[in-house]
Amino acid sequence: MVVDDLVKHPGSWLSTENDAGVVVSSRVRxxxxxxxxxxxxxxxxDECVKLCKGLREALKKVPAVANALFMxxxxxxxxxxxxxxxxxxxxxxxxxxxxxxxxxVTGDERIAIMINEEDHLRLQAISPxxxxxxxxxxxxxxxxxxxxxxxxxxxxxxxxxxxxxxNAGTGLRxxxxxxMPGLRLMGExxxxxxxxxxxxxxxxxxxxxxxxxxxxxxxxxxxxxxGENETDIMARLIQVVDEVVRQERNARARLLESRRSFxxxxxxxSFGLLTHAGLMPxxxxxxxxxxxxxxxxxGLVRNxxxxxxxxIILLTQPGHMQKIAGKILEAQERDETRxxxxxxxxxxxxxxx
Amino acid sequence: MVVDDLVKHPGSWLSTENDAGVVVSSRVRxxxxxxxxxxxxxxxxDECVKLCKGLREALKKVPAVANALFMxxxxxxxxxxxxxxxxxxxxxxxxxxxxxxxxxVTGDERIAIMINEEDHLRLQAISPxxxxxxxxxxxxxxxxxxxxxxxxxxxxxxxxxxxxxxNAGTGLRxxxxxxMPGLRLMGExxxxxxxxxxxxxxxxxxxxxxxxxxxxxxxxxxxxxxGENETDIMARLIQVVDEVVRQERNARARLLESRRSFxxxxxxxSFGLLTHAGLMPxxxxxxxxxxxxxxxxxGLVRNxxxxxxxxIILLTQPGHMQKIAGKILEAQERDETRxxxxxxxxxxxxxxx
Numbered sequence: 001m002v003v004d005d006l007v008k009h010p011g012s013w014l015s016t017e018n019d020a021g022v023v024v025s026s027r028v029r030x031x032x033x034x035x036x037x038x039x040x041x042x043x044x045x046d047e048c049v050k051l052c053k054g055l056r057e058a059l060k061k062v063p064a065v066a067n068a069l070f071m072x073x074x075x076x077x078x079x080x081x082x083x084x085x086x087x088x089x090x091x092x093x094x095x096x097x098x099x100x101x102x103x104x105v106t107g108d109e110r111i112a113i114m115i116n117e118e119d120h121l122r123l124q125a126i127s128p129x130x131x132x133x134x135x136x137x138x139x140x141x142x143x144x145x146x147x148x149x150x151x152x153x154x155x156x157x158x159x160x161x162x163x164x165x166x167n168a169g170t171g172l173r174x175x176x177x178x179x180m181p182g183l184r185l186m187g188e189x190x191x192x193x194x195x196x197x198x199x200x201x202x203x204x205x206x207x208x209x210x211x212x213x214x215x216x217x218x219x220x221x222x223x224x225x226x227g228e229n230e231t232d233i234m235a236r237l238i239q240v241v242d243e244v245v246r247q248e249r250n251a252r253a254r255l256l257e258s259r260r261s262f263x264x265x266x267x268x269x270s271f272g273l274l275t276h277a278g279l280m281p282x283x284x285x286x287x288x289x290x291x292x293x294x295x296x297x298x299g300l301v302r303n304x305x306x307x308x309x310x311x312i313i314l315l316t317q318p319g320h321m322q323k324i325a326g327k328i329l330e331a332q333e334r335d336e337t338r339x340x341x342x343x344x345x346x347x348x349x350x351x352x353x
Numbered sequence: 354m355v356v357d358d359l360v361k362h363p364g365s366w367l368s369t370e371n372d373a374g375v376v377v378s379s380r381v382r383x384x385x386x387x388x389x390x391x392x393x394x395x396x397x398x399d400e401c402v403k404l405c406k407g408l409r410e411a412l413k414k415v416p417a418v419a420n421a422l423f424m425x426x427x428x429x430x431x432x433x434x435x436x437x438x439x440x441x442x443x444x445x446x447x448x449x450x451x452x453x454x455x456x457x458v459t460g461d462e463r464i465a466i467m468i469n470e471e472d473h474l475r476l477q478a479i480s481p482x483x484x485x486x487x488x489x490x491x492x493x494x495x496x497x498x499x500x501x502x503x504x505x506x507x508x509x510x511x512x513x514x515x516x517x518x519x520n521a522g523t524g525l526r527x528x529x530x531x532x533m534p535g536l537r538l539m540g541e542x543x544x545x546x547x548x549x550x551x552x553x554x555x556x557x558x559x560x561x562x563x564x565x566x567x568x569x570x571x572x573x574x575x576x577x578x579x580g581e582n583e584t585d586i587m588a589r590l591i592q593v594v595d596e597v598v599r600q601e602r603n604a605r606a607r608l609l610e611s612r613r614s615f616x617x618x619x620x621x622x623s624f625g626l627l628t629h630a631g632l633m634p635x636x637x638x639x640x641x642x643x644x645x646x647x648x649x650x651x652g653l654v655r656n657x658x659x660x661x662x663x664x665i666i667l668l669t670q671p672g673h674m675q676k677i678a679g680k681i682l683e684a685q686e687r688d689e690t691r692x693x694x695x696x697x698x699x700x701x702x703x704x705x706x
Contacts, residue, residue: 261631261632261685261689262632264631265630265631265632265692268629268630268631269626269629269630269631271629272625272626272627272628272629272630273622273625273626273629274625275625275629276621276622276624276625276628276704277618277621277622277625278614278617278618278621278622279614279615279618332614336614339618351629
């Protein structure tokens with residue numbers, strides 16, 4: 001089974017080769033539909049199955065995804081769906097769908113295409129670090145090439161038509177995951193997220209829509225898809241993310257300058273708990289790992305990389321743990337297993353003197 | 354200076370040779386006054402100085418304290434007074450007094466006599482573990498011997514007369530320090546302390562009257578000193594302490610039986626924080642060390658004794674740290690120093706596999 005292999009390594013977009021220390025990942029997705037065919041929510045099962053088959057064939061003609069993997073949602077177990085959600089490859093809504101919905105995903109997970117989610121197509125490119133322009137170019141190329149083989153539902157006045165009007169126009173949602181522990185420790189997160197909201201950007205927690213912001217991870221994305229072209233949307237988001245990164249770096253510098261013992265205490269406590277707790281709940285793990293990542297980036301931790309922390313966060317998600325264990329784990333078993341994985345992965349790591 | 358030597362080692366009553374794992378220490382004190390002389394609160398300075406001199410001479414004739422140390426309160430620095438309070442050798446009230454008040458204390462700190470506190474004499478014996486009867490016998494012997502050389506204020510109907518009526522009669526206050534982490538983790542501390550109060554015992558926190566119960570340490574003592582003879586007071590306290598110890602042991606057994614992972618998690622977390630925090634506030638330190646002590650007594654920790662934990666608790670009190678540092682430490686410096694001492698003392702300690 002494909003998912004068996006996925007859980008063995010982190011998605012390449014978590015490898016942090018371009019990690020700015022602040023932007024964890026960059027993602028762009030395009031919503032597209034096929035002219036003359038009902039949106040998945042209205043279409044019958046047969047229609048969905050037929051369309052899915054047709055789209056798979058069309059996608060084989062697109063070089064970037066010609067050799068991609070394919071998974072039918074209906075054949076995935078609940079745990080496997082969790083794994084794919086945790087890897088940001090599918091949405092919760094997609095996981096609920098039945099026959100005729102499928103995922104096309106490249107081996108490196110940089111490109112993932114959901115067929116028959118809310119729209120016929122959700123094309124996504126994701127990359128570690130601050131790489132909005134390159135993921136935009138990647139998915140734009142897939143979109144253009146696929147457009148030669150299928151006919152998109154497009155209106156000259158409205159742009160791309162989508163099941164939900166909030167996606168109409170460009171169908172573009174660009175987002176970055178920003179890690180803001182410096183701003184949090186300085187008590188300035190709220191003023192930053194409020195400013196972003198006022199500028200019409202959406203700010204969400206680590207696990208997407210409706211999730212709380214924990215681990216000091218925030219998804220920032222464009223709110224509107226209509227009335228602005230793709231280049232302007234991307235430019236505006238890049239500009240604002242650069243500003244948030246500048247503020248986070250500034251907060252970190254001020255922390256080191258004026259509150260060094262406090263930061264070292266916070267990093268030390270996080271490390272101490274991660275390496276000694278016997279039960280480690282999911283949210284606490286992400287919070288502690290977030291502070292430890294700050295420590296790594298400030299040079300307070302030895303023998304650990306930010307990429308390794310991202311991997312631990314992923315491997316200790318409920319879906320990943322259960323997939324690896326090969327069985328359903330009860331709440332306490334999950335907390336025990338998570339504590340063991342974290343300790344194991346942090347072996348050999350120490351605080352700088 | 355005498356206090357310089359004191360801070361270098363724990364009081365012998367912290368050595369836990371008889372530590373039941375539950376009762377940390379046993380203490381008995383007797384309030385006594387000299388016939389025909391005003392209580393210290395009413396007496397003039399000259400009168401106090403004269404009495405103090407006379408009592409010192411009388412005490413030299415009592416074998417148990419013939420070679421004891423003597424310290425004048427007026428010559429002690431604020432930090433030295435803190436040290437003596439933290440070692441349970443003097444009271445806060447005594448520390449405020451001036452000329453004519455002094456402390457007689459044996460080298461092993463088992464017997465400490467405050468001259469001119471609230472009463473002319475406060476005779477105390479203290480010992481590690483559950484040793485109420487032997488400390489009672491010890492201080493009773495001092496009291497009887499001293500009674501041959503001075504004339505106590507005594508009324509055939511009321512018994513010993515004291516400055517505060519709450520001490521009149523026997524002048525006896527017997528107390529034990531009980532460590533109840535098992536009952537706390539089982540959520541049963543309150544029902545135990547309430548029952549003790551109903552039975553007319555006083556229950557106080559680690560640092561005596563008015564202090565909160567932290568570190569799960571509770572001082573249990575007789576409330577009334579009148580209308581019951583010494584033997585009955587001691588018997589009733591011993592009986593109730595034995596019952597509390599039984600309940601604490603029972604709680605620990607139930608914890609290990611039904612909530613083993615929870616206890617191991619709590620012990621692990623405490624150890625992780627103690628060995629990795631950069632700033633360690635006083636109350637948190639005592640709480641964490643309390644849980645670690647439970648771990649030691651349940652066999653979950655290697656290379657550490659309960660006595661060593663008692664020593665860390667003492668050495669990280671503000672007075673002791675400042676005396677050892679030789680200077681006044683600001684709040685953050687204290688938390689940094691405390692964190693360093695704790696880490697240093699726990700070097701080589703580990704959690705059992």
